Amino acid sequence: MPKIVLNGRTPDERVPELVVYATDAGLEPITSARVDDKGSFKLPDDALEKATYVAIGPAAEKKVERLSRDEVILYRSHQFAELLHSADAIELARARWERLLVFRHCVTGHVRWCGWRHPWFDTLVAPNFPARAAAAAYANPLAGGAATAMFRPELDLAILPLRRCRPVCEGVVEVYTRRCCWRPIVVFDPRIEEIIEQLEHIPIPIPDPDPGPLGPGSVGPDPVPFLEGGVPDRLALNAARDRVALRALPPAERVAYIEARPYLLSLFRCGTPRPVGSGFIGPDGEFQVCWRRFPTILLPHCRDEVAYVVKQLIDGVTVTIYDGVAAGRWFGLNESPTLTTYHPRAIACRGGDDPPLPGAVAFLELIGDTGSHDLESPAPDGWDRVSAPAFNSGLLYPVPTAAAAKGLLRNCNLGGVVSLLYRFSEGLRGVGARYYRLTVQQANAAGDPVPGTSQRIGPSGGRWRKFRFSGGSIQVLNVPLAAPPVASGETDLWTIPFDADLPSNEEWLANQYHGQLDTTTFPNGRHLLTVEIFDSNGNRLRPTGAGGAGTDTPFTYHLWQKSGATDVFPNVPFAGLTHILWWDNRAGTGDIEGVQVSGSPVPVGTCLFLSGPSTAELRVRYRAYHPEEMFLQRYSLTCYRGLEGAVQAPPTIVNGVLPVADATANAGTPPSAAALSTGVPFSALLGSHTRCSFAVNLITSLKTTNGSDFLHQGNLRDTVAFALEIT
Numbered sequence: 001m002p003k004i005v006l007n008g009r010t011p012d013e014r015v016p017e018l019v020v021y022a023t024d025a026g027l028e029p030i031t032s033a034r035v036d037d038k039g040s041f042k043l044p045d046d047a048l049e050k051a052t053y054v055a056i057g058p059a060a061e062k063k064v065e066r067l068s069r070d071e072v073i074l075y076r077s078h079q080f081a082e083l084l085h086s087a088d089a090i091e092l093a094r095a096r097w098e099r100l101l102v103f104r105h106c107v108t109g110h111v112r113w114c115g116w117r118h119p120w121f122d123t124l125v126a127p128n129f130p131a132r133a134a135a136a137a138y139a140n141p142l143a144g145g146a147a148t149a150m151f152r153p154e155l156d157l158a159i160l161p162l163r164r165c166r167p168v169c170e171g172v173v174e175v176y177t178r179r180c181c182w183r184p185i186v187v188f189d190p191r192i193e194e195i196i197e198q199l200e201h202i203p204i205p206i207p208d209p210d211p212g213p214l215g216p217g218s219v220g221p222d223p224v225p226f227l228e229g230g231v232p233d234r235l236a237l238n239a240a241r242d243r244v245a246l247r248a249l250p251p252a253e254r255v256a257y258i259e260a261r262p263y264l265l266s267l268f269r270c271g272t273p274r275p276v277g278s279g280f281i282g283p284d285g286e287f288q289v290c291w292r293r294f295p296t297i298l299l300p301h302c303r304d305e306v307a308y309v310v311k312q313l314i315d316g317v318t319v320t321i322y323d324g325v326a327a328g329r330w331f332g333l334n335e336s337p338t339l340t341t342y343h344p345r346a347i348a349c350r351g352g353d354d355p356p357l358p359g360a361v362a363f364l365e366l367i368g369d370t371g372s373h374d375l376e377s378p379a380p381d382g383w384d385r386v387s388a389p390a391f392n393s394g395l396l397y398p399v400p401t402a403a404a405a406k407g408l409l410r411n412c413n414l415g416g417v418v419s420l421l422y423r424f425s426e427g428l429r430g431v432g433a434r435y436y437r438l439t440v441q442q443a444n445a446a447g448d449p450v451p452g453t454s455q456r457i458g459p460s461g462g463r464w465r466k467f468r469f470s471g472g473s474i475q476v477l478n479v480p481l482a483a484p485p486v487a488s489g490e491t492d493l494w495t496i497p498f499d500a501d502l503p504s505n506e507e508w509l510a511n512q513y514h515g516q517l518d519t520t521t522f523p524n525g526r527h528l529l530t531v532e533i534f535d536s537n538g539n540r541l542r543p544t545g546a547g548g549a550g551t552d553t554p555f556t557y558h559l560w561q562k563s564g565a566t567d568v569f570p571n572v573p574f575a576g577l578t579h580i581l582w583w584d585n586r587a588g589t590g591d592i593e594g595v596q597v598s599g600s601p602v603p604v605g606t607c608l609f610l611s612g613p614s615t616a617e618l619r620v621r622y623r624a625y626h627p628e629e630m631f632l633q634r635y636s637l638t639c640y641r642g643l644e645g646a647v648q649a650p651p652t653i654v655n656g657v658l659p660v661a662d663a664t665a666n667a668g669t670p671p672s673a674a675a676l677s678t679g680v681p682f683s684a685l686l687g688s689h690t691r692c693s694f695a696v697n698l699i700t701s702l703k704t705t706n707g708s709d710f711l712h713q714g715n716l717r718d719t720v721a722f723a724l725e726i727t
Contacts, residue, residue, distance in 0.1 A: 001040045001041070001042055002040070002041060002042075002043075002084050002088055002089065002090070003038070003039040003040050003041070003088070003089045003090070004018060004020070004035055004039045004041065004056065004089070004090045004092060005039055005089050005090070005091045005092065006039070006092055006094075006097045007091050007092060007093050007094055007097075008093070008094035009094070009097075014101065015037060016058060016097065016100045016101045016102065017034075017035075017058060017059035017102075018034075018035040018041075018056055018057070018058060018059065018100060019032050019033065019034050019035065019056075019057055019058070019059050019060070020032065020033045020035060020041045020043060020054065020055070020056055021054065021055040021056075021057065021064075021067060021072070022043060022047040022048065022050065022051035022053075022054055022077065023051060023052065023053045023054070023055055023067060024051070024052050024053075025052040025053070026066065027053065027055070027066055027067040027068075027069070028065065028066050028067075029064055029067065030047065030050055030051055031043065031044055031047050032064075034059065035056075039089075048077045048078075048080065048081045049077075051077040052076070052077060053074055053075065053076060053077060054074075054075045054076075054077050054080040055067050055072040055073065055074050055075070056072060056073045056075075056090070056092070056100070057071055057072035057073070057100065058071070058100050058101075058102040058292070059102075060292075061292075072100075073092065073096055073097075073100070102292045102293070104290050104291070104292060104293070105290065105291060105293040105333065106288055106289065106290040107175060107288070107289055107290075107306055107333065107335075107336075108286065108287065108288045108289075108336050109286070109287060109308070109335075109336045109337045109338060109339060110167065110284075110285045110286050110287070110336075110337075110338045110339070111167070111168040111171070111173065111281055111285050111287060111310055111322065111338075111339045111341070112165045112166060112167050112168060112285055112338060112339070112340055112341070112348070113165065113166055113167075113168050113321075113340075113341050113342070113343070113346045113348035113510070114164070114165040114166075114340050114341075114342060115164060115342070115369075115511070164369055164510075164511060165340070166348035166349060166350065166351045166510035166511065167284055167285030167348060167349050167351045168281060168285055168310065168312075168321070168341065168346060168347070168348050168349070169281060169282070169283050169284065169285055169348070169349040169507065170281060170312065170347065170349075170467075170469055170474055171280070171281045171310050171311060171312040171321070171347075172278055172279070172280060172281070172310070172311050172312075173278060173279055173280075173281060173287045173289055173308055173309070173310050173339075174275060174277075174278045174308065174309040174310075174311070175275070175276050175277050175278065175279075175289045175291065175306055175307075175308060176273040176274060176275050176276065176306065176307045176308070176309065176324075176325050177273065177274060177276050177304055177305065177306050177307075178270055178271045178272065178273045178274070178304070178305055178307075178330070179270070179271045179298075179302060179303070179304050179305075180265070180266060180269055180270040180271070180302065180303055180305060180330075181269050181270075181299060181301055181302035181303075182265050182269040182301055183301055184259075184301065185254075185255050185258050185259060185265075186255065187251050187252050187254075187255060188251055189255070192246065192254055192258065194267075195246065195258065195264055195267055196243060196246050196247065198267050199239045199242055199243040199246075200243065202235060202236050202239040230320075230321050230322055230323070230341040230342050230343025230344075230346065231322055231323055231324060231326070231327035231329060231340075231341060231342070232327065232342070233326075233327045233328060234263050234327070234328060234329065235263050235264075235267075235328055238261070238263075242257075242261070242264065245257060246258075262330075263328055266328060266330065270305075273307060273325050276291040276293075277289045277290060277291035281310070283349070285349075285351075303332070304333055305330040305331060305332065305333070306330065306331055306332075306333060307324040307325045307329055307330045307331070308322065308324045308329075308331075308337075308339055309322065309323050309324060309325055310322035310339060310341065312345075312346065312347055312474055313472055313473040313474060314345060314347060314473070314474045314476070315473065315474070315475055315476065316473055319343070319345050319346075320343075321341045321343040321345065321346040322339050322340075322341040322343065322346075324339065347467050347474050347476070347509065348509070348510040348511070349507050349508075349509075349510060350499070350507070350508050350509070350510050350512075351510065355560070355567050357423065357425065357558065357569060358425075358427070359425065359427050359555075359556065360425060360427035360428045360430065360431045360433075360553075360554060360555035360556065361423065361425045361427065361428070361555060361556050361557075361558055361569075362422060362423060362424050362425070362428060362531065362533060362555065362556075362557055362558070362577065363422065363423050363557065363558040363559065363560050363569065363577065364420065364421075364422055364423075364529075364531070364559075364560065364577070364579055365421045365422060365423045365560065366419075366420070366421035366513075366707070367396065367414075367418060367419075367420060367581075367707040368418060368419055368705070368706050368707020368708035368709075369707055369708040370396055370705075370707040370708070371560065372559075372560045372579070373560045373561050373562045373567070374396050374397050374398075375394075375395075375396055375398075375579060375581075376390065376392050376393050376394065376395050376396075376398035376411075377393060377394065377559075377579040377580050377581075378390065378393055378447060378580065379559070379570070379572075380572050380574055380577065380578045381447070382448075382547070382548070382574060382578075383530070383532075383542075383546075383547065383548035383574040383575040383576035383578065384439070384441070384449055384528065384530045384576055384578055385443075385447055385448045385449060385528060385578060386443075386447040386528065386578055386579070386580050387447055388445075388446055388447055389443070389445070389447050389526065389580060392405075392411045392630075393447075393526070393580050393582065394414075394443075394526045394527075394580045394581045394582025394583075395411045395412055395413055395414075395582055396411075396412045396414065396705060396707065397409060397410045397411065397412050398410070398411055399411060402630050405630065406664040406665070407633065407634050407663070407664035408633075409633060409703055409705075409710065410703075411630055411703070412631075412703040412704070412705045412710075413582055413583060413584045413628070413630075413631045413703055413704055413705075414519060414581055414582065414583035414584075414704070414705060414706065414707070415519055415520075415583050415584060415585045415704035415705065415706060415711055416518075416519060416520065416585070416704070416706040416711050417516060417517070417518050417519070417520075417706060418516075418517045418519060418581075418583070418706050418707055419460070419513035419515070419516055419517075419706075419707070419708075420438070420513055420514060420515035420516070420517060420529070421512075421513045421514060422436070422514045422515075422531060424436065424496045424498070424514075424533075426498060426499060426500055427555070428496065428498075428533070428555055429496070429498045429500055429501075431541075431553050431554055431555050432535045432536070432541070432553065433496060433533050433534070433535065433541060433553075433555065434483075434495065434496060434534060434535055434536040435483045435486075435493035435494060435495060435496060435533070435534040435535075435536075435538065436493070436494055436496055436514065436531055436532065436533055436534070437456065437490070437492055437493050437494065437531070437532045437534065438456065438457045438458065438494075438514070438515045438529065438530070438531055439454055439455070439456055439457075439529075439530045439532075440454070440455050440456075440457060440517065440522065440527050440528070440529055440530075441453045441454045441455070441527060441528045441530070442522075442523065442525065442526070442527055442528075443525075443526040443527055443528045443580055447528075447580060449528055455522070456492040457515050457516065457517050458481070458482070458492070458494050458515060458516070459481055459494060459512070459513060459514055459515060459516060460513065460516040461478075462480060462481060462482050462494075463478045463479055463480050463481055464478075464479050464481055464497050464508060464509075464512050465477065465478055465479065465508070465509045465512065466479055466502060466506050466507060466508050466509065467506065467507060467509060468505055468506045469505045469506070470505065476509070479497070481494045481495045481497065482494060482495075483495055483538075486534070486536075486537055486538025487537040487538055488534075488537055488538030488539050489538065490534060490538040490540070493534055493538060494514070496533075497512075517529075517581075519583040519585060520585050522583070524583060524584045524585060524586060525582065525583075525584070526580055526581070526582045527580070527581050527582075527583070528578050528579070528580055528581075529578065529579050529580075529581055530576045530577065530578040531576060531577050532575070532576045533555075535551070539551050540575060541553040541555070542574070542575035543555055543556050543557060543571075543572075543573065543574075543575075545573065546572075546573045546574050546575050547573060547574050547575065548574050548575025548576065549575055550575040556571055556572075557571070557572035557574065557576075557577040558570065558571060558572060558577075559572060559577075584626075584627075584628055584631055584704065585704070586626065586627050586628075587702075587712065587716070588624075588625060588626035588627075588631075588632065588700060588702050588712065588716060589623050589624065589625055589626075589700070589716070590622075590623070590624050590635060590698050590699070590700030590716035590717065590718055591622065591623045591624075591698070591718050592620060592621070592622045592696065592698050592718045592719070592720045593621045593622060593623065593674045594620075594621045594720070595608070595610070595618060595619065595620050595621065595696075595720065595722060596618075596619050596621060596676075597610055597612055597616050597617070597618055597619075598612065598616045598617050598679075601621070608720075608721075608722035608723065609722070609723045609725070610722055610723065610724050610725070611724070611725040611726070611727045612682060612726070612727060613682070613726065613727065614681060614682050614683035614686075614726050615681055615682070615683070616681065616682050617679030617680060617681055617682075618679065618680050618681075618682065618685060618724070619676045619677050619678070619679050619680075620637055620658060620676070620677040620696055620698075620720070621668075621674040621675070621676055622637065622667065622668060622674060622675055622677070622698050622718075623667065623668030623669070623670075623674050623675065624666070624667045624668065624675070624698060624700045624716075625666035625667060625668060625669040626666065626702055629665065629666045629669075630703075631702055631703050631704065632664070632665070632666060632700070632701075632702060632703070633664070633701040633702055633703045633713075634663045634664045634700075634701055635660075635663055635667070635698065635699060635700040635701065636657055636660075636663060636698075636699050637657065637658040637660060637677055637696060637697070637698055638656045638657055638658070638696070638697045638699065639653060639656050639657075639658055639680075639685070639694060639695075639696050640656060640694065640695045640696075640697070641685065641686075641687075641689075641692055641693075641694055642689075642692045642693055642694075647684075647685060647687075647694075653680060653684060653685075658677045658678070658680060658696070659677065659678040659680075660675070660677050660678070661675070661678075682724055682726050683726070685724060686724060686726060690725065690726050691723065691724060691725035691726065692723070692724060693721065693722070693723045694721065694722055694723070694724060695719055695720070695721045696719065696720050696721075697717060697718070697719050698717065698718045698719075699714050699716070699717050700712075700714075700716035700717075701713050701714050701716070702716070
């Protein structure tokens with residue numbers, strides 16, 4: 001019986017599991033024989049006559065349809081026959097058989113879905129949030145001098161203001177590999193110009209040139225280009241900034257800039273991605289994928305990388321929710337990445353409790369996407385009321401004085417449709433809790449309910465959604481939460497959607513709320529929001545020893561507060577849990593009434609042609625206010641000349657912004673007269689011109705929020721246009 005001899009193998013070395021294949025000209029096996037532990041194998045007698053090639057390769061886990069030249073030792077069939085005839089054995093040199101040793105390589109990581117807040121949300125509310133620095137770097141990559149640009153991280157949605165993230169707990173992860181080789185970038189390297197040229201041809205969004213009252217153009221999910229797979233292209237996301245930086249940096253600093261951004265190096269010298277394996281996502285969003293990998297010796301300046309594609313079968317349709325190959329999201333072989341998808345159809349699970357709070361508990365967790373610890377609400381002093389309100393009670397992002405909130409998104413009023421998420425822990429189910437009820441009442445100055453104003457609210461559409469794993473597909477189903485008639489006769493009850501109420505192949509979708517509060521259907525002002533809990537018979541439950549009607553039950557109502565960076569959850573010893581909310585849906589006013597020259601109002605007309613000496617001063621008459629001044633964030637008057645853009649003539653005019661007395665206080669509130677901007681000489685406006693056309697924009701922003709977005713950020717706009725001439 002013929003044998004294969006592994007030349008140079010020591011007794012303690014691993015013996016590769018080998019197979020001898022007789023193949024046709026296309027390397028498709030005709031027949032095969034496994035090599036035993038003594039090196040022997042037996043092909044059919046006529047195998048070599050029918051075959052074009054004979055290949056020695058590693059044993060495969062499944063039937064091989066076609067061999068790869070890179071993974072086998074190949075002979076012509078007549079050569080193989082001559083070797084067997086002369087020696088009755090095939091000797092393999094160590095360098096040849098070592099590469100037939102097949103190893104298993106595994107990668108692991110997590111998959112999550114994330115949404116985001118409005119681009120302004122955290123960049124202004126949380127000054128220390130990384131997105132603020134990222135926004136500045138995006139708008140001006142060389143701010144602070146060219147030498148600092150290389151130290152700015154690339155802009156990525158990972159540091160932009162995410163809304164909430166939840167694990168993707170069902171799906172398939174496909175793994176792709178590629179090999180990238182590049183010589184180190186050096187000073188005056190011609191490849192740098194090649195990178196800049198390629199960046200020129202990448203389509204990118206152009207930020208709004210109008211800075212408005214909130215700073216230079218919006219940065220965030222709005223201008224981010226998305227690929228079909230729900231992953232932002234890091235190259236496109238940073239192309240504008242990288243192009244500007246590489247042009248402006250000194251030659252020596254270009255090298256460090258590029259080396260800090262591997263996605264720029266991948267513009268060249270990377271091989272074609274190839275699939276190597278796939279695996280399932282676990283209930284906590286974790287995955288592991290293993291594949292057969294041959295040992296290779298990497299050439300200098302080469303590395304192997306992996307990328308991931310995540311797919312879900314939703315209602316019978318395969319949806320790619322994450323395409324890292326298309327988006328250029330590559331990782332090292334030993335990295336354990338968190339794959340973040342922003343795909344709108346991705347199915348995510350609710351995930352674990354965050355913040356964690358064990359036991360049978362209930363508390364208000366989210367107002368929109370804002371934690372209830374960012375709500376200024378006095379401690380309850382009854383089941384349906386709170387202690388005497390402070391000046392800012394019921395507002396989000398509180399600061400202790402109105403002056404401290406001027407110009408900032410602090411002490412923000414609610415408005416629009418506000419979604420409410422409570423934490424009803426699984427422990428409540430164990431003590432008999434079954435239903436909840438949400439009541440809204442107007443609040444008086446003492447924090448007590450106004451009689452006769454009670455209204456009930458519930459979840460959006462009266463339902464929640466769940467997904468069911470069935471036959472490899474994810475089915476999305478609606479579940480009505482309205483309670484059936486109960487023995488106690490209580491009404492307006494909703495079923496608490498406990499996880500334990502679902503079978504093992506079903507889960508609740510993430511990002512669902514227990515109550516939807518349309519504030520536009522209520523009067524503006526402070527209101528009390530109360531939650532109550534009931535058992536299956538409709539009997540109200542109260543924490544043991546709490547005040548108010550109900551059956552003593554071993555659970556606890558909590559507030560969620562912050563003490564520095566620490567979460568604090570004080571107990572609420574009443575039969576209901578009440579918070580105070582202050583909403584105001586009045587839109588405010590931003591109106592330019594006209595202009596005047598050297599103190600004389602100009603008649604309002606369709607076409608304005610203004611003339612005067614170079615010393616004549618132009619003023620703008622305007623009104624920018626909210627009936628509740630605390631809810632005005634700020635406003636700005638921005639002047640544009642012809643086609644040149646914003647007028648720049650410091651110090652009178654800075655970046656086109658006309659000077660005003662106080663851009664964070666009401667201006668021109670009736671019955672007072674309209675406010676006036678500071679006078680600006682014609683010479684400052686026209687610069688080197690003797691006449692030109694102008695436009696002045698008034699942009700007013702309010703603090704109104706639904707907890708996820710700010711509803712009136714810069715959408716109160718008015719414009720006046722005119723022509724100036726020095727005579």
